[in-house]
Amino acid sequence: MAIAQKKERAPFNRDVLQWARKRVRLSVESAAKGAGVTPDHIQRWETGADLPTVKQARKLASVYDVPFMELLSKEQPKIKELELVPDFRLHSGAEAPNEQYELLLIQAEAEQTRLNALDLYDILGIKPPVLDDSFYWPLGKNHEAAATAVREALRLPMDEQYSRKGNDKAKFISAFRNYLERAGIITMKNSGLAAFGARGMCLFASSLPVLVFSKEAPTAQAFTLAHELGHVVLKESGISGPIGSAPSKTRERQVEDWCDGFAGAFLMPKTEIVRVLQPAPRRPERSIDDGKIAAVANAFCVSRHAALVRLVELGYVDQDFYWRVKRPQFLQQEKEFKGGGRPEYYGSRFRSSRGDLYTGLVLEAWSNGMITNHNAAEFMGIKNLAHLDDIRNHFRT
Numbered sequence: 001m002a003i004a005q006k007k008e009r010a011p012f013n014r015d016v017l018q019w020a021r022k023r024v025r026l027s028v029e030s031a032a033k034g035a036g037v038t039p040d041h042i043q044r045w046e047t048g049a050d051l052p053t054v055k056q057a058r059k060l061a062s063v064y065d066v067p068f069m070e071l072l073s074k075e076q077p078k079i080k081e082l083e084l085v086p087d088f089r090l091h092s093g094a095e096a097p098n099e100q101y102e103l104l105l106i107q108a109e110a111e112q113t114r115l116n117a118l119d120l121y122d123i124l125g126i127k128p129p130v131l132d133d134s135f136y137w138p139l140g141k142n143h144e145a146a147a148t149a150v151r152e153a154l155r156l157p158m159d160e161q162y163s164r165k166g167n168d169k170a171k172f173i174s175a176f177r178n179y180l181e182r183a184g185i186i187t188m189k190n191s192g193l194a195a196f197g198a199r200g201m202c203l204f205a206s207s208l209p210v211l212v213f214s215k216e217a218p219t220a221q222a223f224t225l226a227h228e229l230g231h232v233v234l235k236e237s238g239i240s241g242p243i244g245s246a247p248s249k250t251r252e253r254q255v256e257d258w259c260d261g262f263a264g265a266f267l268m269p270k271t272e273i274v275r276v277l278q279p280a281p282r283r284p285e286r287s288i289d290d291g292k293i294a295a296v297a298n299a300f301c302v303s304r305h306a307a308l309v310r311l312v313e314l315g316y317v318d319q320d321f322y323w324r325v326k327r328p329q330f331l332q333q334e335k336e337f338k339g340g341g342r343p344e345y346y347g348s349r350f351r352s353s354r355g356d357l358y359t360g361l362v363l364e365a366w367s368n369g370m371i372t373n374h375n376a377a378e379f380m381g382i383k384n385l386a387h388l389d390d391i392r393n394h395f396r397t
Contacts, residue, residue, distance in 0.1 A: 012057055012071050014048040020064040020071065021046070024101050034063035065105060085203065085237040088256050099196050103239065106190050110203050110210045113358055114186060116379055117208055120361040123370050129184025130207045137233050143258050146233055147265035154179045158272060161301045170218035172301035176225055181357035184208055185232065187225065189353050191215035193239075200224045200240045202231035217337055219297065223306040226266045230259030242331060243305055264310035268300045273314060280315040287325070288317040305330040350380050351391050363392050 021031050021042070032039045036059065044050040052060065061068040084104055121128040135153055137146040156179045164172055177187045186208055193201065193214035201212040211228040213221050223243065231238055236255055243260060276299045277292060288311060296307040308326055312319045351359045359380070366376035366388075373385055382388050 012045070012051055013073060013075075014046050016071055016073050016075075017052075017060070018046040020060070020066050023066075024064055024104060026063070026101050030101070031060070031063060035059045065108060085201065085239060086252070088238045088240050088252050102192060103196060103198070106192055106212065107201065107203065109190070110186075110188055110201065110212050113188060113354060114203065114205065114208050114210050117186060117358050117361055120358075120365050120379070123365050124361065124368075128207050131184060131209070131232070135233065136235055139234055139254060139258055143230070143261040144265045144270065146230075147262050148269065150229070150233055150262075151266055151269075154183055158269075161267070162299065164301055169298065169301045173218045173221045173225070176222055177355060180211065180225065180229065181355055184357075185229070186210045186357055187355040188212045188358075189214070189355075197241055198239050199242060200228045202228040202237055202240075204232055204235050204237045215337070216334065217303060219301055220303040220305065220334065220337075222267060223263050223302055226263035227259045229266070230262035231255075233262065234258065242334070243309055260309065261313060264306065264313060267302050268296065268307070268310045270314060272300070273310070277311075277316065284312075284315050284318040285321075286318050287321045303330075305334070348391075348394070350382055350387065351395070354380065356395075359391065359395065363395055367392070 021028075026034070028039045028042045032042045035042070035056065037056065041050075041052070041056075045052050057071050058068050061071055084100060085107060118128055132153070135150060137143075137149075156176070160175050160179075161172060180187055184207065188210060190201075190212050191214060193199065193212065194216070199214050199216065199220075201210075203210040203212075209232045211225055211232070213224045213228065216224060224240070227240055227243075231240070234255065238255070240256065240259070273296065276296055288308070290304075293304050293308050293311070296302075296311065297304045300307070305327075308317070308322055308330075311317050312322050362371075362376055362379045365371045366373070371379070373388070377383065377385055377388050380388060380391070
């Protein structure tokens, strides 16, 4: 008669198991769901009544975002506690299950990308760029003046927007990312933000700040990036929600209003709006024709939502028209956006998710023999080396 082999067990520390779960703010039920076990399993492991198998522990390490070997530590590992950046979404209602945990993982990926970039600069013997002090403005200062100054600092010409016709307008987001990255600002794309009503995230640092944008139409992404750039200008890390929100006097609302105003002024300068629509009327109109909104959106490669918010701010149309009539329509359209379009090559999604500044550092170190094939693949989050070759073959310096 065959004897069933006892499953492999290892001396996992119950205190570390509990610490790892609480570190990422997961409930017992959520941890159990992620690991594919029952809540009773988690409780028994954390009380020492039982031990997970090695396979189960590896799954826990993945769910808790800690190295597997840390679960064998005799005491709590000295790993920096994850702390979510300020949340400026100002949403109402209950959070989705695991929301904070998922947002923490997105933030952790962005932070690790920045640290990797600093390592790559060191490997290459290059000093990483640092934003000049003139780039920063305090919250109380006029966002119009700040937008003008920052646009000049980035050397972003209006022709990058005006010259684009038809489908080429959607490519402005790529050009915009390039200007930001030339200044030393890492831009990343993470579609996971959209699931939690977030359109962007900013991790501020004087050297290599990180801007993360989500799954939106390319013209909407331009406004999101400009908004997160506003957070950099204010030296404010944070998570941002949809454009516009009910007025309030909280500091969070003031920051978001300033960044929305900055984004509008940055992408659609007042002097340029006048060229498209003529000067604003003495009093805001009660409504505005869709054709005029579209004219502004098309001229500046932004969404119609962003265009109308800017027109309200400049006094072309009454804000009640935006709040009562158009905003609900815009939010519904944004909610229904599916994206689409086949990528030029498979590796492009890895390149897009990390941006060309970071990708370029990886490729330069790899091509110069300073890091191995395996290292380069790890830096890019790629398992198939063929995809790494695809990125190098398509990458334009």
